[in-house]
Amino acid sequence: MHTLIDAMLELSRTSTLPLQLTAVDLNRLLQRARDHLQPDLTGRSIRWDVHLLPTVMGDQKTLQQVMTNLLSNAVKYSRNEDVAHIRV
Numbered sequence: 232m233h234t235l236i237d238a239m240l241e242l243s244r245t246s247t248l249p250l251q252l253t254a255v256d257l258n259r260l261l262q263r264a265r266d267h268l269q270p271d272l273t274g275r276s277i278r279w280d281v282h283l284l285p286t287v288m289g290d291q292k293t294l295q296q297v298m299t300n301l302l303s304n305a306v307k308y309s310r311n312e313d314v315a316h317i318r319v
Contacts, residue, residue: 241296250289250290250293251290251291251292252288252289252290253288253289253290253291254286254287254288255286255287255288255289255290255291255294256284256286257284257285257286257287257294257298258283258284260291260294260295260298261281261284261298261302261319263295263298263299264295264298264299264301264302264303265279265302267299268299268302268303268306271303271306271307272306275306275310275315276313276314276315277306277309277314277315277316277317278314278315278316278317279317279319280316280317280318280319281318281319282319284319302317302319305317
């Protein structure tokens with residue numbers, strides 16, 4: 232619950248700021264999200280199937296939050312699998 236509240240607070244802070252559109256490498260965002268989730272992966276067997284992602288125009292902070300939330304959900308909702316398979 233604490234993580235959810237923190238994510239909602241972070242989203243509310245970023246949504247009140249104007250978007251800063253820049254070229255964003257989604258591969259870097261994906262790696263940062265995976266690094267952020269590393270403590271949640273302890274003792275887990277996860278098979279990552281990651282394909283090359285594009286560089287897009289967008290707000291880096293918002294896209295990072297989205298990427299982290301998506302991967303966090305994938306990790307959380309695959310916790311009952313012996314070997315989780317997460318495809319990006």
